[in-house]
Amino acid sequence: MLNRIYQWRPIRFRLKSQFLTPTFSLLFTKPSVSAANITSDDEPSDPVREILNKASTSKDLFGNHSVRTLIPTLNSLQVDQIIVNLGLEDPDSAIDFFYLLRNEYGFCGSRVSQFVIGHLLAGKRRLKELRTVLEQMLHEEGSGSAPSLSELLENRFRAWDSNDLVWDMLAFAYSRSEMVHDALFVLAKMKYFKIQASILTYNSLLYNLRHTHIMWDVYEEIKASGTPQSAQTNSIVIDGLCGQSLLQEAVAFLQENEGKESKALHCFIQYTYVKVLYNVLIHGLCIAGSMEEALELTDDMERHGVQPDVAGNIEEGFMLQEEMLSQGFQLNDIAYSVLLSSLCKRGQVGEALRLLHEMESTGLKPDVITYSILIHGLCKQGEVQEAIQLYNKMWLKRIFPNSFTHNAILLGLSEKGTLSEARMFFDSLTKSDLMENIVWFNIMIYRYAKVGKVREAVQLYEQIIEKGITPSTVTFNSLIYGFCKSRKLAEARTWLGMIKAHGLVPTDVTYTTLMNALCEAGNIRGMFEVFREMEARAVEPTNITYTVIIKGLCKQQRLQESLQLLEVMHAKGRSPDEITYNTLIHCFCKARDMRKAFQLHNEMLLHNLQPSPVTYNILLNGLCVNGDLNDADRFFSSLQDQNIRLTKVAYTTLIKAHCAKGDVCKADTLFRQMVEKGFEISITDYSAVINRLCKKNLTIKVKVFLHMMLSDGISLDQQICFVMLNAFRRVGDLTSEFELLAKMIKCGLLPD
C-alpha cells in the first residue's frame, strides 16, 4: 500500500567526494556506495594489514604512534576494510576507531563503514548513537537517497544481527529529518522483507503527514501491521484532523477510538474551542465593520496554527460546541482560561465573568491564572472596583495573587483611581515580603511625573537605589518626562546622562520625550540637536519622533518641509498615524489654509486611517475661525448624517462660535442637542456660553442658560456670577442683578 502512495522519481546517483581536511593531504574520491564493494575476504592492503596487526597485539590501538602516522594515509576503501575487519573481531575497537576518525580527522566514513558501525551500535543497543550516525548519513546524502541506501542495506547487511533494528532506525531517521518520501520507501522495503516497524517510526511519520490525506494510509498500515499503538497515535490523528479543519471527522474518530478521559480528547477540545471562539469573534467583527481587527485576529489565529473557516461556518462551530456539550464533554480549566483571556482581550469582560461563574458551577477550580486574566481585563476596562472585589475573593479562597495580579491592580488604580489610592496599594506591596518589582516603581514614578510631582517621583527613584533594585530605562524615561512636564529641561538632560551612567541605553522614547519638550518650549534648534544625537547613536526614530519633528517644523511655519517629512515617513515605512495627520491639519488650519487641511483629511482616508473625533474638532474649529460659519454648520451636519462619532468638544466648538458671532438661537439649539445626546455638561460649558453672551450684553439669553444650568443641578461659581452681575448692571436689569445676588448669598458665594 505504501508503495502505491509514493511513486519514485528517477534517482540520480549522486557522486560525492569525501574529504579529509586538507592538512592531511589526502582525498577520498570514491563514490560513497560503490566504495562498498569490499568484503572482509578481500586481500587487505599494506597499511590496513599493519593497523589490523597492531590492533590484535595492542590493547590501546590509538595511543600507538605508528597507527597515528598511518591514519592520514588511508583512503576510503582502506578505512572500510579496517572497520569491517575490526568489527568482526572486536566491535568496541571498531566503534572507537570510527569515532576517532570522525572526531579527530573530520572523516565520517563511507556508507559501508557507517552501516557497519550502525549495526554494531544496534547490537549493543546504543540506539541514540545509532540514530546520530544514520542522521548524519542522511544529512550528507539528502532526500531521494532511500533507494541507494536501501539497496546497500539489502545487499550487504541482510544477514547481519540487528539488521531489523537498523532498517527501522533508518526509516525513523528519514522521518525525523522530514524526508518523508524516503521514509515511506524504506517502510515499503521493510514490509517486503517482513520487518516490523516500531510505533515510534509510525508515529513520527504520522505526525509528518498529519495535514495530508496520506495520514490515513499510515494509520491503516499501523492497524494492519498489528503494531501496538501508543497513546500518542490517536492524538496525532486528532491533531491532524483539526489542522485540516475536519472537525466532524475528528468527532467521529474520537467516538470510535477514545474514552472520555483521553489525551486525544483534550487535544481536540482545546483546539475546537479556540477555533469556535476565534470564528465567532471574527464573524462579530466583520458584522461590526471592523475588518482590520478581524484580519488581525485571523493572522493571530494562523500564527497559532488554527485555520480560520471561510465566513459562514460559524453556525457549524456553534453546533459542534453544543453537540460536544450534549455528549457530556467537559471543558477543562485551561480551556476555560483560553476562552476567558480571548474574551478579555476583546473587552467582553462581562461575558468573561459569566464564564467564570459557569466554570465554578461545573465544579472546576479557577486558579491564580484565571483570576489574573479577569482582574487584568477588568482593570483595562476601567472597572477597578470590580477587579479589587475579585482580588479579595481570591484571597478568601486561598488563591494567592502573584506579580501578574499585582501589576494589573496597580496599573488599574493608577489609571482610573486617584493617585493616593494607587500609592496606598503600592506601599502595601512594597511593605510586604514580596520580591520588589521595578515595574511597580515605574508605574508610580510615571504617575507622579504626569501630574507634575517631580519631587515625589525622585523620592521613589532614591528608594529604588537605596533598596538595591536595578532601575530600567523606563524608570529614567518617566523621570525625564516629569522634568519636561515641569519645564526643567536642563535637569531632564542631566537624567539622560544618568541612563548612560547606569550602563543602560537611551531609547526612542527617551529622545522623543526630550525632543517634544524642546519643541514645546520653542527651541527647535535644540530639538534637532537631540535628534542628531539620536541618529548618531543609531536609535531608530519612530512615527512619534517624526510627528514631534513635524510639529516643530510647523511651529516655524516650515509647512512645505513638514509635508516632505510626511512623505519620508511613508517611504520609510514609519507610517504616519492619525495623530501625525491631526498635527499637520492643525498647522494648516492655523495657517488659514483650509483647502490643504481638508486635502490632508482625504489623504487619511486614502491611507485607510480613520480620522478620530479630534480630527473633526480641529477641522470644525478651523472652519469656525477661518471661514464662514455656514461651512462649519454644513460640515457638522454631514458628520452627524454619516453617524460619525463626535465628542462634546465638537458641539462646544460650534456653540461658542455661534455665541460669539451672534446667532444665539443656533447656539441654543445645539446646546440642547448636546444635552440630549447624554454628554455630561459641566460648569465650564455653561460658562463658555454665558461669558460670550455677557460680552454681547445678551442678558435675556443669559437668563435662559442660567436657568437651564440651575435646573441641571450645576452650582454656580464666583467667577461666572460676577460676569453676569456686571452684564445685568450694564443693561440696567436691576431685578436680575438682585435675584442673582440673593442666590449667591444662599450658596455662600457672597458674605451677607
Add this chain to the structure above:
DNA sequence: ATAGGGTTAG
C-alpha cells in the same frame, strides 16, 4: 497547555 506590565506625539 492557560496570563502581562511601565515610558513618548494631537
